[in-house]
Amino acid sequence: MGAPVFDPNLVAIWCETLVYGFYTPLFFQSLLIARRRSLRRSSSAQVFKYATIVLYTIATLHVSVGLYRIIVGFVYTMPDERMFYWFARRWEHVCYFTVQSIMSYVGQALLIYRCFRMYDSNWLVITPSLILYAVTTGISLFCNYLWSRPDIVLHYTGLLDSLIPLCFAQHLFTPCLTVYRLLRQHHESRASGIQNSRSRLNLRTVSMIILESTMVYSVALLVTIIMQCVDPQNVQIPSSMSVPTLGLCFSLITIRLHGLTSCEYNGQDKSTLFTVDHQFVFDTPDTEDTQNLDSSDSRSEQLRSVDVPTKLRLPSGS
Numbered sequence: 001m002g003a004p005v006f007d008p009n010l011v012a013i014w015c016e017t018l019v020y021g022f023y024t025p026l027f028f029q030s031l032l033i034a035r036r037r038s039l040r041r042s043s044s045a046q047v048f049k050y051a052t053i054v055l056y057t058i059a060t061l062h063v064s065v066g067l068y069r070i071i072v073g074f075v076y077t078m079p080d081e082r083m084f085y086w087f088a089r090r091w092e093h094v095c096y097f098t099v100q101s102i103m104s105y106v107g108q109a110l111l112i113y114r115c116f117r118m119y120d121s122n123w124l125v126i127t128p129s130l131i132l133y134a135v136t137t138g139i140s141l142f143c144n145y146l147w148s149r150p151d152i153v154l155h156y157t158g159l160l161d162s163l164i165p166l167c168f169a170q171h172l173f174t175p176c177l178t179v180y181r182l183l184r185q186h187h188e189s190r191a192s193g194i195q196n197s198r199s200r201l202n203l204r205t206v207s208m209i210i211l212e213s214t215m216v217y218s219v220a221l222l223v224t225i226i227m228q229c230v231d232p233q234n235v236q237i238p239s240s241m242s243v244p245t246l247g248l249c250f251s252l253i254t255i256r257l258h259g260l261t262s263c264e265y266n267g268q269d270k271s272t273l274f275t276v277d278h279q280f281v282f283d284t285p286d287t288e289d290t291q292n293l294d295s296s297d298s299r300s301e302q303l304r305s306v307d308v309p310t311k312l313r314l315p316s317g318s
Helices: 008-036 043-074 079-086 091-118 127-146 150-161 163-192 203-230 236-265 287-292 299-306
Strands: none
Touching: 008 043, 008 236, 043 091, 043 236, 091 127, 091 163, 091 236, 127 150, 127 163, 150 163, 163 203, 203 236
16 A cells, blocks of 8 residues: 555654744844843843744754654555554654653743743742643643553643643743733833834834734644644644744744844834844943944933833843
8 A cells, every 4th residue: 555645644744844934034143132232141031042942953853752752653564564663652743742742831930030020020920821831731742652552642632732722722821921011111111201202212113023023833733723623634743833833932032032133223214124223222221232323312311212121120131
């Protein structure tokens, strides 16, 4: 019997490597930005810098294991034995789905950490996010355990099907909390009269960049949920794509905020978004940043230009 015309495993790895190809140059550009602008001087910036490296490493490992599975399943396995291979309890299958779970753990933890810093380390604000994180992590660990107990999987299908919707709720709720904080501070700035109306570098623009970038992963999860309801056999396709997509979101935030501050420093009005630094938005300006501004401006004038009151200190990093 020949190979089927459409195999979800082949399509899944093809789509994942395609997204990974877009993610790779964005990752190296965001890493170059962090290194060039010395973001590691801030503790939160250091967290995001190394977390970005961890995310890319995990995504690379996931793609590598996925390619290994395809090679073994379609090159070294006879056609009549392929069905048994994909359902066998082999190390590459366990590693593939475990790495996917770890990627989700790290990405959601970063979202919660950013929100935590945005609200001045207020634990009460992030309590719902922590509860969702604990629930999704517990279900995910249980899913990985079921790989060793295929005899009881059918008894927990309802619980397993709830994992992706809970991850979607987590990834939608936490960024919205962050954006709400930024937009509220933006309106307070306008009401107090310290906003520079000619500046594009304000908290409303920053909040839109964060929301748009994080929604890329939310859309991937939404497609996975739809596929789970419509065609469960092919749910692996969007699920695999979500792994590099999560890392891509954080790189997009870094690059777009970097480009926004670059245009502001260079006096440009056009909305190019791809080449500079966001340290000035998320932390106090460094020496190189202040040299790009008018030397006669005071610290209060710098705050007006970026629309950030002194009482709100945003976390460094993506």
